[in-house]
Each structure stands twice: as C-alpha cells, then as structure tokens.
Amino acid sequence: MAFWKGKSQAPDEDPPPTSLLARMRTGLRKTRDVLNTDIRDLFKSEGRLVDDPFLEELFARLIRTDMGVGPATTLRDQVAEEFRGRVVKLEEVLTNISRQTEKMLSGQSNALFEAPSGPTVILVVGVNGSGKTTSIAKLANNLHRSGKRVLLGAGDTFRAAAVEQLTVWAGRIGCEIVTGPPDADPASVAFRTAQRAADEKFDVAVIDTAGRLQTQTHLMQQLDKIRRVVGKQVEGAPHEVLLVLDATAGQNAISQARGFSEVAGCTGIILAKLDGSAKGGVILPIHQQFDLPVKFIGLGEGLDDLAPFDPKSFAEALF
Amino acid sequence: MFDSLSTGFQAAFKSIRGKGKLTEANMRESLQTVEQALLEADVSYSVVQSFMEHVTEQALGRRVLLSLRPDQELIRIVHEELVKLLGPVDNSLHLKKDGCTVLMLCGLQGSGKTTTCGKLAQLLMEQKVRPMLVAADLQRPAAIEQLKVIGKTLGVDVYADLENKDPVAVCQAGVKQAQASGAQVVILDTAGRLAIDETLMGELKRIDRKMSPDQVYLVVDGMTGQDAVNSAGAFNEALELNGVIMTKLDGDARGGALLSVKQITGVPIKFIGTGEKFDALEVFRPEGMASRILQMGDIVQAAREAHRIVDERDREEMERKMASGEMTLDDFKNMLEKVAKPGLMGKMMSLLPGMGQMKELLDSDEATGGIRQTIGAINSMTAQERRNPKIIDAQRRARIAKGAGVQSPVITQLVKQFEMMKPLMQGMAGGGTAERAKMLQQLQSGNLMNDLSMRGMKSKKTTGKRLSNDERLKLRKRREKELRQAKRKGR
Ligand SMILES: Nc1nc2c(ncn2[C@@H]2O[C@H](COP(=O)(O)OP(=O)(O)OP(=O)(O)O)[C@@H](O)[C@H]2O)c(=O)[nH]1
Ligand SMILES: [Mg+2]
Numbered sequence: 059m060a061f062w063k064g065k066s067q068a069p070d071e072d073p074p075p076t077s078l079l080a081r082m083r084t085g086l087r088k089t090r091d092v093l094n095t096d097i098r099d100l101f102k103s104e105g106r107l108v109d110d111p112f113l114e115e116l117f118a119r120l121i122r123t124d125m126g127v128g129p130a131t132t133l134r135d136q137v138a139e140e141f142r143g144r145v146v147k148l149e150e151v152l153t154n155i156s157r158q159t160e161k162m163l164s165g166q167s168n169a170l171f172e173a174p175s176g177p178t179v180i181l182v183v184g185v186n187g188s189g190k191t192t193s194i195a196k197l198a199n200n201l202h203r204s205g206k207r208v209l210l211g212a213g214d215t216f217r218a219a220a221v222e223q224l225t226v227w228a229g230r231i232g233c234e235i236v237t238g239p240p241d242a243d244p245a246s247v248a249f250r251t252a253q254r255a256a257d258e259k260f261d262v263a264v265i266d267t268a269g270r271l272q273t274q275t276h277l278m279q280q281l282d283k284i285r286r287v288v289g290k291q292v293e294g295a296p297h298e299v300l301l302v303l304d305a306t307a308g309q310n311a312i313s314q315a316r317g318f319s320e321v322a323g324c325t326g327i328i329l330a331k332l333d334g335s336a337k338g339g340v341i342l343p344i345h346q347q348f349d350l351p352v353k354f355i356g357l358g359e360g361l362d363d364l365a366p367f368d369p370k371s372f373a374e375a376l377f
Numbered sequence: 378m379f380d381s382l383s384t385g386f387q388a389a390f391k392s393i394r395g396k397g398k399l400t401e402a403n404m405r406e407s408l409q410t411v412e413q414a415l416l417e418a419d420v421s422y423s424v425v426q427s428f429m430e431h432v433t434e435q436a437l438g439r440r441v442l443l444s445l446r447p448d449q450e451l452i453r454i455v456h457e458e459l460v461k462l463l464g465p466v467d468n469s470l471h472l473k474k475d476g477c478t479v480l481m482l483c484g485l486q487g488s489g490k491t492t493t494c495g496k497l498a499q500l501l502m503e504q505k506v507r508p509m510l511v512a513a514d515l516q517r518p519a520a521i522e523q524l525k526v527i528g529k530t531l532g533v534d535v536y537a538d539l540e541n542k543d544p545v546a547v548c549q550a551g552v553k554q555a556q557a558s559g560a561q562v563v564i565l566d567t568a569g570r571l572a573i574d575e576t577l578m579g580e581l582k583r584i585d586r587k588m589s590p591d592q593v594y595l596v597v598d599g600m601t602g603q604d605a606v607n608s609a610g611a612f613n614e615a616l617e618l619n620g621v622i623m624t625k626l627d628g629d630a631r632g633g634a635l636l637s638v639k640q641i642t643g644v645p646i647k648f649i650g651t652g653e654k655f656d657a658l659e660v661f662r663p664e665g666m667a668s669r670i671l672q673m674g675d676i677v678q679a680a681r682e683a684h685r686i687v688d689e690r691d692r693e694e695m696e697r698k699m700a701s702g703e704m705t706l707d708d709f710k711n712m713l714e715k716v717a718k719p720g721l722m723g724k725m726m727s728l729l730p731g732m733g734q735m736k737e738l739l740d741s742d743e744a745t746g747g748i749r750q751t752i753g754a755i756n757s758m759t760a761q762e763r764r765n766p767k768i769i770d771a772q773r774r775a776r777i778a779k780g781a782g783v784q785s786p787v788i789t790q791l792v793k794q795f796e797m798m799k800p801l802m803q804g805m806a807g808g809g810t811a812e813r814a815k816m817l818q819q820l821q822s823g824n825l826m827n828d829l830s831m832r833g834m835k836s837k838k839t840t841g842k843r844l845s846n847d848e849r850l851k852l853r854k855r856r857e858k859e860l861r862q863a864k865r866k867g868r
Pocket of ligand 2: 190191192214220266267268269
C-alpha cells in the first residue's frame with residue numbers, strides 16, 4: 059500500500075485496495091437506495107433539457123454533499139455554460155462535474171512523509187469525537203502490517219478512558235504504546251513517546267491528542283507546545299500533523315481546518331466516517347482555501363477500514 | 378439642534394417613501410442573502426427551500442417600521458419564523474411520579490452521547506433526583522470504562538457488564554438493577570451507529586422494543602452538515618424520538634443542522650451542550666439559536682426591540698395629538714427623554730434609514746447635553762405652561778430659566794422651535810393620506826425605540842460563549858425551577 063512516500067519507491071503507484079473501494083461504493087449505493095439522493099434521479103433515460111429548473115435541482119444535489127455554496131455555484135455555472143439549452147445524457151453531465159471536482163482536489167500527494175533518519179513522528183489532532191483515536195489505530199495497523207515498528211502515544215490525558223481506548227487498540231494491533239497517568243501533561247506524554255521512539259529505534263510514532271474545538275485558544279496553544287516538545291526530541295518532528303475531520307461535518311470543517319492549521323501546522327487530513335450517508339464534500343472548499351491534502355479516508359470502525367485518498371474515486375462517489 | 382433634528386426626520390421620511398411595505402422587489406436581494414446564510418449555517422437544502430417560501434409568504438405586504446430598513450424588517454421576520462420553527466420549548470424530562478424513568482440516548486458515532494449522559498446525571502442530581510447510568514455501548518473500545526470514570530467523578534452508579542456482548546441484555550439487567558436500587562432515573566448510553574447500518578439500527582430497535590424507554594433522545598453534533606436530515610430522519614423512524622440534544626455548541630459552529638433535525642423529526646429540542654464539563658448543559662432557547670444560525674445577532678435584537686417598544690396605544694394617542702395639534706411640551710419631553718439615553722441611542726440611530734448624520738449629531742456629548750438641557754427646561758415649567766407655552770411671559774421665562782440653570786434666551790428658543798415643529802408634525806399626521814399616517818406612526822417608533830433595555834441584548838450571548846460564574850448560577854437557578862415545573866407537569 060502506498061502509504062509512504064518512500065525515497066526509493068515511486069509515490070502512489072498502487073491503487074487503493076479494491077475491497078475498501080468496493081465497500082465505499084456499496085456504502086454509497088446503499089445511501090442512494092435508501093435516500094434517493096442520486097444525481098442520476100435527475101435524468102430520464104432519454105436525457106434531459108438543461109434549463110433553470112434542472113440547474114436548480116443540480117445545485118441542490120451539489121449542496122447536499124456539503125461542498126458549500128461557493129463550489130456548488132461554480133460547478134453549476136460550468137454545467138450551465140457547457141450544456142444550457144441542450145438535451146443531455148446523464149453521463150455527459152456526470153463526467154463533467156466529476157472531472158471538475160477531481161481537478162479541484164488533485165495536485166497534492168497523499169503519501170505520508172517519511173523522516174530521512176530517525177523515527178517519523180505523526181501528530182493527530184481534531185475536534186471532539188471526529189475519529190482521531192480510531193483513525194490512529196487504523197493507521198498504526200496499516201504501518202505495522204507493512205513491517206514498520208510503530209509506537210503509539212496516548213496524548214489524550216483529558217477525556218475519560220481515552221488512554222484505555224488507545225491501549226485496547228495497541229493490544230489488538232500488537233504494537234507498543236506510551237501512556238501517562240490520568241490528567242498528566244499531554245506534552246510530557248508526547249515528549250516521552252518521541253524520546254522512546256528515538257531511543258528504541260521505532261520507525262514511526264503516532265501521537266493521539268484530546269479533542270478540542272478550534273476556538274479554544276488555550277487548548278490550541280497546548281498543541282503548539284506538543285509540537286515544540288517533540289521537535290526537541292526528534293529532528294523535524296512532528297513530520298506529519300494530521301487533522302481528522304468527520305465526514306458528517308458541514309461548513310464548520312472549514313473553520314476547523316483554518317484553526318488547526320494556524321496553530322498546529324497541519325500537513326494533511328484524514329476524512330473519517332465516510333462509510334455513512336454523509337459525503338464529506340466540505341473538503342472541496344478546504345482544499346481551495348488551504349494547502350491541505352486529504353491523505354486518508356475512514357470507512358468504518360474496524361482496523362482495516364482506512365484507505366488512501368484518491369481524488370478520482372472520491373469525485374465519482376460524491377455524485 | 379431642533380433644526381438638524383427636523384432635517385434628520387425629513388431625510389428619514391424621504392428614504393422610507395415607497396419602501397413602506399415589503400415587496401418581492403425590495404426583498405429579493407435580502408432573501409437571497411438569507412438563503413445563503415442558512416446554507417452556510419448547514420441548514421439542509423430542502424429545509425431552506427421550504428423555509429424561504431414560508432418566510433416570503435409571511436413577509437409580503439408587511440409594513441416596514443421607520444426604524445428599520447426593508448431588509449432589516451425582513452430579517453426580523455426571518456428570525457421570528459426561525460424561532461417558531463425551533464420551538465415550542467419543552468425542557469421537561471417527563472419523569473414519572475413513581476418508579477424508575479428510563480431515558481435512552483442514541484446518535485451517530487462521536488456525537489457526544491456518553492458525555493451527555495454525565496451531564497444529564499449531574500442535572501438530575503442537582504434536582505435531588507437519583508440517576509443511574511447503563512453502559513450499553515459495547516462497540517467502541519473503552520466506552521464502558523469511559524462511562525465508569527464519569528460515574529465515579531459524579532458519584533453516580535454505573536451498570537456495566539464486561540462479559541456480556543448483547544446490548545439488549547445489558548440494558549435489561551441495568552434497568553432491573555436501577556429499579557432494585559431505588560434509582561429514579563436510568564440513562565442508557567447506547568453505541569454510536571450509522572443511520573444506514575441496518576444491523577445496528579435493528580439492534581437499537583430491539584433495545585427500544587424490549588425496554589420501552591420513557592424518553593428517547595437523539596444526540597446531534599452541532600457541527601453536522603447536510604446529512605442531518607438523513608440521519609435524524611432514520612433515527613426518528615426507527616425509534617420515535619422524544620427529544621433532541623445538540624452538542625459542541627461552545628465553538629463557532631452555527632448549528633443550522635438543528636433546524637433540519639427539528640423540521641424532519643418535529644420533536645422538541647431539549648438541551649444544548651456548551652462544553653466538556655458536566656455542568657455545560659443549557660436548556661434550549663429558540664431565540665438564541667435563531668440568532669446564532671443567522672449570525673446576525675445585533676441587527677435581529679435591535680429590530681426585535683424596536684418592535685417590542687412600539688406600544689400600540691401610545692402610538693395612537695400620540696398620532697391623534699399630533700394630528701390635532703394638541704401635542705404639548707410634555708409629550709415632546711417624553712419623546713426627547715427616550716432619545717436622550719446615551720450609548721444605546723447611537724446604536725439604534727444607526728439602524729434608522731437616513732439617520733446617518735443624526736447619529737453623529739446625537740451621539741456627541743454636546744447633543745445629549747442639549748437634549749438634557751431641553752428636558753430640564755420643560756421640567757421647570759408648570760403643567761399649565763407645558764400645555765400652553767404661549768402664556769410664558771418674561772417673568773415666567775426668567776423663573777423657568779433659573780430653575781433649569783440656563784439663560785432665559787434658551788427658553789425663548791425652545792418655545793419658538795416647539796411652535797415651529799408642531800405644524801410640521803401636524804402636517805405629517807393630519808394630511809389624511811395613508812402614507813402620512815404611516816410615516817407618523819413610524820416617526821413614533823423611531824423615537825420610542827430608544828428605550829432599549831439591555832434585556833434584549835443579553836439573550837444572544839447565552840448559546841455560544843462560556844458563562845460567567847454569575848450567569849452560571851442564574852442559569853442553574855432557572856434550570857432548577859424549570860425542572861421542578863417539568864417534574865410537576867410530568868406527574
Ligand atoms: N462509521 C465510522 N465510525 C467511525 C470512523 N472513525 C471513527 N468512528 C467512530 O466514531 C466514534 C468516535 O471516534 P474516536 O476515535 O473515539 O474519536 P476521537 O476524535 O478520538 O474522540 P475524542 O477523543 O473523544 O475527541 C467512535 O465510536 C468510533 O468508532 C469511521 O470511519 N466510520
Ligand atoms: Mg480520542
């Protein structure tokens with residue numbers, strides 16, 4: 059799996075595992091069946107005239123992906139410009155909007171950065187309940203399976219039983235974990251994780267953090283401290299700061315991306331919970347406004363439910 | 378001062394002419410703005426559409442107060458309709474008089490169910506009601522442990538069975554134990570699940586059938602987007618919800634999903650979560666939420682306030698007096714007193730169309746001083762003089778001036794200008810055309826509305842920001858009262 063931007067290997071040449079992609083498609087098909095929110099419903103087999111009512115319906119479907127008014131307007135206007143007044147077949151319009159979306163989303167690598175020497179330190183951040191801890195487990199599992207020595211850091215010392223949660227995952231994966239006493243300073247746990255990763259020559263350390271809202275300045279500063287602390291232990295650390303976004307989130311995700319980027323210096327996004335009926339279209343405006351590639355998508359609660367982000371299949375699944 | 382005052386009013390009248398009513402034309406732009414605002418607040422598209430239709434219907438032909446521009450009047454209506462849609466308020470947990478009330482929390486993964494369990498338990502304990510928690514989330518690693526820790530922190534019993542893999546059985550055993558131990562309320566913390574996961578939704582239905590909980594609440598993340606209609610709809614269909622709790626509203630999420638959820642389920646919104654601590658659960662208030670969704674707090678509040686203080690009877694009385702030329706210095710003083718309140722004055726003035734210069738003028742100390750001086754002068758007059766200023770001769774003038782601490786020419790000028798204004802107002806009021814009567818009434822509201830109390834302003838704060846200790850105490854008191862009432866009602 060092309061999780062690593064290895065120096066020797068060419069970046070992302072392997073396609074994402076078909077089982078996951080298939081599962082995503084099934085999930086989305088299920089959504090369509092149940093909720094009837096498919097763009098395909100806009101069309102009859104003989105095609106449809108692209109007029110104002112059609113464009114409005116299209117706009118509604120676009121909005122429902124959570125991409126927001128801006129991108130939805132852009133896409134709708136593009137369709138209008140190209141097809142207005144014509145009777146079109148579904149495939150034509152679909153190809154058009156998927157290609158536009160794909161273009162909006164591509165251009166950045168989804169591979170993880172690998173430290174040239176010493177352990178690669180990955181910090182995982184995000185709002186409460188977005189899926190941080192579970193995503194860490196999935197990511198760690200993937201790396202572990204690919205032969206890396208993985209160390210977890212239970213940096214959420216705030217939420218009840220957060221340490222236990224990650225510890226359970228570490229046990230299931232069979233990887234090591236660094237924990238602190240309850241209510242310990244998260245920075246000290248992060249520090250010890252980085253230290254141990256360096257001392258014991260782990261390939262990668264993934265550090266969990268407590269959920270926090272981007273508006274909580276004090277808690278956001280804490281992330282900055284964690285950054286500095288691990289940076290002192292391992293050169294260039296944290297090498298990746300991954301922001302976990304909940305796919306059911308709406309436009310507030312933009313504020314999350316802004317807030318966490320500014321303080322924690324995010325390097326990428328994990329889009330969790332994409333196995334539900336939510337489409338996660340908000341990554342479009344996020345991609346336009348910030349230099350933040352989506353690196354992985356979460357497709358379930360199990361250890362295998364993580365896939366590298368692929369703009370093409372995401373764009374196709376959106377509509 | 379009077380000169381500029383009347384010029385200001387005249388300018389205002391000009392700008393409102395032809396804009397007295399809300400029409401499709403003068404609303405179009407504002408409606409679009411509102412629609413976009415709602416979409417950006419994550420209100421579902423379909424809900425926005427039907428809402429906008431409804432608002433347009435409500436607004437068409439409505440009179441615009443002078444104190445508001447058409448767009449502000451429209452926003453006021455939008456706010457009003459939002460409040461209606463989000464209400465009515467029912468914060469009662471509908472506790473049973475005897476025996477153990479069973480509450481069940483459900484929702485998507487990560488929406489905040491477990492934390493909310495703790496908050497509800499705390500709320501109940503504040504009411505001297507003994508709660509118990511049941512750890513029925515057997516899915517997420519350490520979810521049971523999380524609830525146990527919460528229980529320990531709060532001093533609340535938690536039923537958990539680490540061996541049992543069947544949530545239905547756990548719930549049954551939990552409720553049984555709660556009843557045996559004499560707990561008055563038992564809260565079931567179920568696992569988060571996707572609304573499209575048929576297996577897990579089936580499991581939830583089984584719990585619902587077996588336990589027949591007294592109240593089932595859906596816990597919704599305040600940051601939810603368009604998917605809210607789908608998930609809330611599915612949960613409601615599966616379970617017949619009794620209420621909704623929206624979480625994580627201490628951040629900057631607009632929370633528009635709540636409108637979608639309310640629309641699709643029709644069940645009351647009970648509480649909102651505004652922090653990670655266990656006392657960060659507030660009773661739901663539609664007004665604050667509506668302002669938050671619109672994110673137009675100030676305008677909405679000011680507009681609402683302007684409406685509130687237009688007393689119909691006052692208005693008619695004043696209108697009649699002005700039209701008949703009966704207006705006295707007393708009436709005039711009343712108007713001025715309202716205008717002279719500092720601070721709020723400027724705020725309200727800026728909302729008046731064409732009142733730009735007026736605002737600057739009246740905001741200055743000099744102007745408020747002038748108004749105060751005028752009021753002082755009128756206060757020094759006898760009732761007779763106020764009714765009929767014509768009787769004010771040199772002697773009376775000297776007395777009044779002395780009483781008000783001003784030079785006597787000030788009194789001369791005051792009387793003169795009042796006499797000048799009277800026919801002007803009479804002209805406006807008595808002209809007979811509907812348009813003029815409307816203006817007059819609006820002039821009224823323009824003046825009266827300065828009686829802006831802080832009460833209106835405060836309400837916009839409570840949903841978002843953390844509360845001060847004082848506010849917390851008040852909130853708690855209110856909550857206690859509401860709960861007491863709720864409990865009584867529930868019996
Ligand atoms: N369906 C689905 N559920 C997920 C996914 N990722 C996480 N979850 C679930 O979402 C819930 C919250 O996940 P956590 O990993 O605990 O989230 P977190 O961000 O660490 O939460 P806090 O530490 O409490 O802020 C759990 O029930 C997870 O099982 C996903 O991709 N799909
Ligand atoms: Mg966590």
